[in-house]
Amino acid sequence: MDTAMNRQSEIASLYSNLRQKSVVVLIVLALSWIFVIWSLYISRKTGTDWFSRSGSIMGLAGAACTFRLSGVLQGSLVTALRHNLSTLSRELEIFLDPEGTYKLALYLSYLTGIVGTVIWGYGDKLLQLFFPS
Numbered sequence: 224m225d226t227a228m229n230r231q232s233e234i235a236s237l238y239s240n241l242r243q244k245s246v247v248v249l250i251v252l253a254l255s256w257i258f259v260i261w262s263l264y265i266s267r268k269t270g271t272d273w274f275s276r277s278g279s280i281m282g283l284a285g286a287a288c289t290f291r292l293s294g295v296l297q298g299s300l301v302t303a304l305r306h307n308l309s310t311l312s313r314e315l316e317i318f319l320d321p322e323g324t325y326k327l328a329l330y331l332s333y334l335t336g337i338v339g340t341v342i343w344g345y346g347d348k349l350l351q352l353f354f355p356s
Contacts, residue, residue: 233306237299238322244295245328248288252328252335255284259342267354274350278342285336292329296321 262277342349 234303237303241295241299241322242324245292245324248292248328248332249324251284251288252331255281255335255339259339263350266350272347272350275343275346278339278344278346281339282336282343283339285332285334285339288332289329289336292325292332296325 259274259277259281262273266272266274
């Protein structure tokens with residue numbers, strides 16, 4: 224009975240770690256979006272091209288967060304299997320369908336990377352299109 228409670232505690236700890244890392248990633252992604260919005264404001268006020276440059280930071284944040292999330296999930300799966308906390312079939316099930324905070328952070332990481340790349344490549348044209356002088 225004590226072993227079962229220990230297992231449940233370790234599994235809960237793994238899920239908690241995954242949630243915590245996902246929240247940190249969401250904060251980093253939010254900061255990258257805020258930075259791009261601030262750069263848009265600065266570009267419009269000063270006439271410089273900071274908006275396009277901020278796209279590179281946004282793309283980098285999206286890529287880094289995506290890699291971080293996949294590393295955390297893989298680490299959790301390895302830990303669970305190494306400590307016999309679960310069976311391989313159950314861990315594959317979790318891997319294919321992780322919890323909501325993780326999914327949200329992962330999708331926003333992809334979106335941030337894609338939007339950042341578009342801004343980086345076409346930010347100057349987007350400014351001309353949406354804010355003609």
